Amino acid sequence: MINGRFHLLPQAEKRQGGMSEVRKAVDVLSPEGAYAAVKLLKRRDDEESTRIFLDRETASLRALTHPNIVRMLDSGWDEGLDQYFIVLEWVDRSLKDEMSGGRPLDWPAYFARIGRPLASALAYAHEQRVEHRDIKPGNVLLTSDGTIKLADFGIAKVVETAAAPATDHTVADYGSSLYKPLEKSSVGWVRDVYAYAVLAIQVLSNSKARDYPGLLSALDELEMDTDVRAILKSCIDLEPQKRPANAIVLEHQLLEAERRCGNRDARQRNSVWLKMTKSAAEKLVTVPEGEELSLDQVMARAKSEVTSDISSTVHVDYGWNPVAKEVDTETVRVFGRKLFLRIVGDHSNSDRYVIVSAEERPEEWLAKRRESALKLDPILNWTFYDPGEDPANRGVNVLLASLDKHVEAREEKGREDRRQNLGDLFDGWRHVLEAREEIAANGRQARRLRQDGGHLVHAVLPPGRHRNGGGDGRRVVGRGIPLQSAHRPGCRHRSDRGHRPAPHDSCQDGAAAPRLPAAFPRPQPERHQPAARRAVHGRRPAEQQPSSGQDHRESAGDAGPASSRGHLLGPR
Known part of the structure; x- marks a missing residue:
């Protein structure tokens, strides 16, 4: 039992690797009794290398969450076995198993089943600053439903926490020979790009290549689109600087090539x-x-x-x-x-x-x-x-x-936009009706209506500010309806207590007065005030002032022509 959770199956086949042995186990804490892969790191004279393998794989897997990267379940030191261990989700087969008994694929089938998800996993790892550095068929796993899972990050390099160069070379030497580039330079990311292309060539050619010259010959013999061939050839270029800079660039190039190829096929058919x-x-x-x-x-x-x-x-x-x-x-x-x-x-x-x-x-x-x-x-x-x-x-x-x-x-x-606009309009009028109800209650606070970006909005006024005296040049008229009139900034009106406000047509800046919507009830004139005390800021001389009803409509400034109503309802 590993860590009191993973029961090793004694009869299950053991998978041997260069640095570890993989055992099949049952997760006893899993409700469905799921299988798990327990990787036991082999004891070595160089204990530091073993510890680096453990630290790197666990650090890499903790940083990566992707549907095409194997998931880590646990890791640590087992006292009973006196070994380091890493527990991963169990996957029955690998691409190596498929290559040994299957037929070679053409590029479209390979890219759809293997190449695309593998490129996606690598691009995600590089984006997270993790370099795998051991891409090969045995590390590309296949689930029962055909999903690709990239595994074995034992010699991966987390760029921000890379070890010192000497220790780093010690671990890196464990890479698989054919899938390692020939150069000894430490150019980042392009090692994975190189291995990706080698893997594709080997799967497509049924493992025909045995060395670098064989890779070039096998690639030239494959039947594939010229754009894809050019990309794979650039990946295995002897000069690292001529390869795609990382798997993110590589994935983009392959997807673009697939799109162009698909378009050409479609053009031939349609x-x-x-x-x-x-x-x-x-x-x-x-x-x-x-x-x-x-x-x-x-x-x-x-x-x-x-x-x-x-x-x-x-x-x-x-x-x-x-x-x-x-x-x-x-x-x-x-x-x-x-x-x-x-x-x-x-x-x-x-x-x-x-x-x-x-x-x-x-x-x-x-x-x-x-x-x-x-x-x-x-x-x-x-x-x-x-x-x-x-x-x-x-x-x-x-x-x-x-x-x-x-x-x-x-x-x-378009229909959705119209529904949204209609809903906004209904919301605006609902707020108006709610404001009227609160104002009519006579014991509640009044609300001020204003325009905001084409929408009708309202705000609660402080107590004492919703009657005739506003203290800021704004007045309210009407019997029993303390409605605060809206006006543009810069307009100056008489604000002496007891005086009715002048119509907004007389603003010194010449701005037209906003009007209330037609559906809003027109306030009645305050008949208890003497006519002589009414403001005469309007356009007519005092002797030509209209009767009380007409005077009220003009001074309130709220029942003008339809062209003025747009100020409250939004832009015309």
């Missing part, structure tokens, strides 16, 4: 068959003065310019019917590098599109349209030659399915 009208070609091609071109020459130049412009990534969208104010699915707009194309279905061939308009547009104009259009990677082969019935049909289906999905997502986003 084609958009095009035709161009005479008017579109003549509008696109400018004939130099003094030069005469036949119609065939104009068409050839126009077709060449179009295919060159849309051969890489393009943006596409359905047309728009401004009369019906709806999407026009009969028209497809294509935004290339410089050209704007409008294409429609060909009535004579259902799998062909006709370019009815082609013109060069400014980059600013194209960029604005691209914002709402669908970005389409080069997965379609745009061609003026008949690609065959199947590729043409697949190309049309891919184009239309992608556009339908894009338009549906865009419309759903």
Whole structure:
């Protein structure tokens, strides 16, 4: 029993390694009785190396949490066995077992099953400043469901806590020979990059290479995309500086190569068959003065310019019917590098599109349209030659399915935005109604309404500030409704107690007065005040002041035209 938790199975096969022996055990504390791998470090005369192996693997595994890196369960010193131990999750098979009895894979299958998850695990380790330094088939484990698990960080190097150079070389010498680069320099990270490429070549060639020259020969004989071959060849370059700097860079390069390769395969399978009208070609091609071109020459130049412009990534969208104010699915707009194309279905061939308009547009104009259009990677082969019935049909289906999905997502986003805006509006009016209720209670604090970024908000006013005297030049009018009027900073009004405020039209800065929404109850005039004491800041002379009802509406400044209501409801 290891550490009172892991029961070693005496009949289970023992796995021997250079620095350790791996035993299968049962985790007695696990509810399901899960298996565990107990790694017992071998006793050596150089006890310092054993301790470094233990410290490095445990430090590395504690720093790493990744679905493709083996998980550590426990570690320490076992008094009964008088040995250091590390306990890991149990995985039955390794890539070495698969290579001995299986058939070689091609690159797409290898990258999907092994190469991609292994590159992800290595990139994550390098990002955490951990260098594995012993990538080989025996350290790449395969779970029962085929998941890759990178294991054995015994000679890993944690960059921030690396040992002194002498001790470091002592541990590093245990690396597997074929998977170690030939140079003796200590360039960081590229050792793992080198080993990753060697592993891929060996799996793909069924372990054909025995030395470095054999690696180059095996790589040249493999059938794979030229981009992938170039990346693997750079990984095993004799000059470390010419390799990808680390696994993060390597993973990015491999994923980009896969994307380009996938696009090329898709382009071979899916084609958009095009035709161009005479008017579109003549509008696109400018004939130099003094030069005469036949119609065939104009068409050839126009077709060449179009295919060159849309051969890489393009943006596409359905047309728009401004009369019906709806999407026009009969028209497809294509935004290339410089050209704007409008294409429609060909009535004579259902799998062909006709370019009815082609013109060069400014980059600013194209960029604005691209914002709402669908970005389409080069997965379609745009061609003026008949690609065959199947590729043409697949190309049309891919184009239309992608556009339908894009338009549906865009419309759903628009509906969600409208629901959100409506909810904000309802919230604003709910706050207004709550404020009215509290104000009408006559014993509660009033609330001040103000505009904040297009939303109607309110705030509780301190006691004594919500009646006629505000002390800051702001007044409230109305019978039994202590509503504080809103005004712009800088407006100066008379604030003498007992005087009604002047309308905001008379602000010295000339700012228009904000108005309350129409749904808000208009305050009634305070009839108990003598008319002579009302403020006369308005536009009319004192002798032309209106009657009490009209006077109140103007001085309150809240029931003006609809054009003024936007101040409280938000920008018009």
